[in-house]
Amino acid sequence: xxxxxxxxxxxxxxxxxxxxxxxxxxxxxxxxxxxxxxxxxxxxxxxxxxxxxxxxxxxxxxxxxxxxxxxxxxxxxxxxxxxxxxxxxxxxxxxxxxxxxxxxxxxxxxxxxxxxxxxxxxxxxxxxxxxxxxxxxxxxxxxxxxxxxxxxxxxxxxxxxxxxxxxxxxxxxxxxxxxxxxxxxxxxxxxxxxxxxxxxxxxxxxxxxxxxxxxxxxxxxxxxxxxxxxxxxxxxxxxxxxxxxxxxxxxxxxxxxxxxxxxxxxxxxxxxxxxxxxxxxxxxxxxxxxxxxxxxxxxxxxxxxxxx
Numbered sequence: 001x002x003x004x005x006x007x008x009x010x011x012x013x014x015x016x017x018x019x020x021x022x023x024x025x026x027x028x029x030x031x032x033x034x035x036x037x038x039x040x041x042x043x044x045x046x047x048x049x050x051x052x053x054x055x056x057x058x059x060x061x062x063x064x065x066x067x068x069x070x071x072x073x074x075x076x077x078x079x080x081x082x083x084x085x086x087x088x089x090x091x092x093x094x095x096x097x098x099x100x101x102x103x104x105x106x107x108x109x110x111x112x113x114x115x116x117x118x119x120x121x122x123x124x125x126x127x128x129x130x131x132x133x134x135x136x137x138x139x140x141x142x143x144x145x146x147x148x149x150x151x152x153x154x155x156x157x158x159x160x161x162x163x164x165x166x167x168x169x170x171x172x173x174x175x176x177x178x179x180x181x182x183x184x185x186x187x188x189x190x191x192x193x194x195x196x197x198x199x200x201x202x203x204x205x206x207x208x209x210x211x212x213x214x215x216x217x218x219x220x221x222x223x224x225x226x227x228x229x230x231x232x233x234x235x236x237x238x239x240x241x242x243x244x245x246x247x248x249x250x251x252x253x254x255x256x257x258x259x260x261x262x263x264x265x266x267x268x269x270x271x272x273x274x275x276x277x278x279x280x281x282x283x284x285x286x287x288x289x290x291x292x293x294x295x296x297x298x299x300x301x302x303x304x305x306x307x308x
Contacts, residue, residue, distance in 0.1 A: 059200075059267060059307040060131070064122045066271070066303020070097040070142045073296040077146075077176060078156075079224065081289030088156030090167070090174065095295075098143035098179055118142050118181065120301045124190055131200065132192050138212055140184040140275075142299065145177035173225055176291070178284075180219035180234075180246075184253045184277060188212030192261065204263040208271065213254040217247050220285045227287035243285060253279040259301070267307045275299040 074092040081087075097118060108116040124136030151168045167173065188210040197203035217240065222229045231237070231244045239247045259273025277297045284291040 060126050062122070062124050062126075062134070062136075062269075062305055062307040064120075064269075064271060064303040064305025066120045066301050068118045068120050068140065068142065068299050068301040070118065070144070071298045072096065072144060075293055075295055078292045079286060079289060080291075081287065083288040086156075086158045086289070088154055088158040091153040091155065093152050093169070093176075094147045094150050095144050096147055098145060098177075098181075120303055122303065122305065124188075134190040134192075136188045136190055136210075136212075138184070138186040138188045138210070138214070140186075140277075140299065140301075141181050142184060142297065143177075143179050143181040144295070145179065146174060172223065175223040176286075177221045178218040179221050182279070182295075182297075183217040183219075183247070184214065184255070184279070185217055186212040186214030186253060186255065188257075195260075197263070200263070202263050202265055206261045208257075208259055208261045208273065210257040210273075210275075211255075213252065215249050216251040216253050216279050216281060218250055218281065218284065219247050220250075220291075222286055222291075224286055229286050231285065248283075248285065250284050251279060251281040253277055255297075257301075269305055269307070271301070271303050271305065273301045275301060 072095045074094050076089050076091055077093055078089045079086065104117065119141045121139040121141075122136050124134040126132075126134045146169055148169055148171060151166055154165060154167050189212065191209050193207045195205045195207055197205050220229055220231070231246055234246050237245045239245055240249050242248075255275055255277030257273050257275035259271060261269050261271045263269045275298070277299065279295045279297065281291070281293040281295065284293065
């Protein structure tokens with residue numbers, strides 16, 4: 001057979017086998033995967049694109065640090081000291097934040113002691129491309145102490161001299177404080193709404209609102225009827241469940257917050273908000289016992305931050 005004839009026959013055979021090999025390859029893929037993958041719908045592709053854009057773009061995170069003042073509604077404080085045979089309640093005690101002055105705050109900043117005043121930390125991540133919804137970690141290092149000089153009602157079982165049906169609070173008989181502090185650690189949902197100015201540029205003014213819940217992590221520092229609560233040095237048994245830990249998980253908190261955020265320069269912003277929180281404290285350490293309390297807190301927060 002001539003060489004030309006053989007070449008023609010070989011080419012014809014190859015052309016005949018090509019469709020078969022393609023079908024065979026397809027059948028192998030189907031056998032391995034069970035069924036051919038269905039193409040994504042346009043709607044699914046759009047959602048996927050929006051999500052990828054939201055989580056992968058720059059300036060999708062933010063961080064802020066600020067300072068605050070708190071006001072507290074009067075509250076009942078129940079003290080239980082089984083070894084002493086005491087179980088009593090101080091009724092409608094007034095409390096306030098730690099009286100840190102502006103000078104004290106400025107001195108702390110210059111000395112790089114950022115946790116001395118009542119500071120506030122926010123770390124958040126936007127979850128949509130428009131950057132109008134985020135989830136954030138919220139830490140409010142607030143402080144609380146019962147006001148001296150007030151007269152309160154006392155009921156229950158207590159035989160200490162001076163603790164009758166009423167008592168005037170002094171540093172010696174009821175120095176009840178959460179100074180390091182009354183820490184609210186929360187997870188918040190955050191919404192932003194542009195009010196005026198260029199979007200996400202200097203001059204952008206936004207309404208910001210938050211709602212969240214979490215734990216209370218206080219450090220108890222108190223003297224009750226001359227007996228001080230001792231938990232040891234701050235750098236030992238730091239946290240969170242032992243009776244002599246410096247910070248202890250002693251309850252839960254929930255709150256709402258509303259205010260304004262203003263973009264001052266590129267990725268930098270300032271924020272002024274007001275927050276209302278409700279906290280339930282259980283098992284706060286006192287001398288040979290514990291204290292329970294519920295608190296309503298109103299808080300003003302001024303902070304500065306940046307997006308990245």
